[in-house]
Amino acid sequence: MKISIGNDHAGPDYKKAIVEMLQAKGHEVTNYGTDSAGSVDYPDFGRPVATDVSEGKADFGIIICGSGNGISMTANKQSKVRAALCWMKEIAVLARQHNDANIISIPARFTSIPQAVEMVEVFLNTEFEGGRHQNRVDKISC
Structure with a gap:
């Protein structure tokens, strides 16, 4: 799988741990x-x-900043992007299952590194459920 990752000054240690796990x-990580x-x-x-x-x-993206908000707002300006702010693994699972999120946004100041690694793992291994969720996802795109 091809994965792109980006972070600001709040996330170098998070990125390092996540990239090590992914590799x-x-x-393949960019x-x-x-x-x-x-x-x-x-x-x-x-x-x-x-x-x-x-x-x-890239098949998926991972973005990290202090709150996870600013970087996800930036990402969501791009067409075909559904960046989800996740602060626990259950949110990461639902972001994939219900929203077909393709970028996970991690708030470094509100999660631990092990928690972030776990969120990325479940995010990448959870399938979109489709069905009733597909119509909703279709409405996200303009």
Whole structure:
């Protein structure tokens, strides 16, 4: 699977742990995130992930910032992107099952690294249920 990841200064340690897990499972990872704790602007790191997902260059995206909000707002500006802010694994499962989310947004200041890794794992391994949810997902796209 091809996965793009991006993070601002709140997420370098999260990204490192997630990328290690993904590569150990044989996934191809494109890294757009910063490796520094120095202040940066999250749109600069979320937008390329969203572009990869929108253009089909990545199957899924992972974005990380302090609250997870700003970077998900940025990602959701791209067509074909459904970025979901997740702070626990149950939300990540529902984002995939009910919303066919293709990008997970992680709030680094409100989750632990093990929690974030677990969320990514369940996100990538959960299928969209379709059915009654498909009509709703279709209405998300303009």
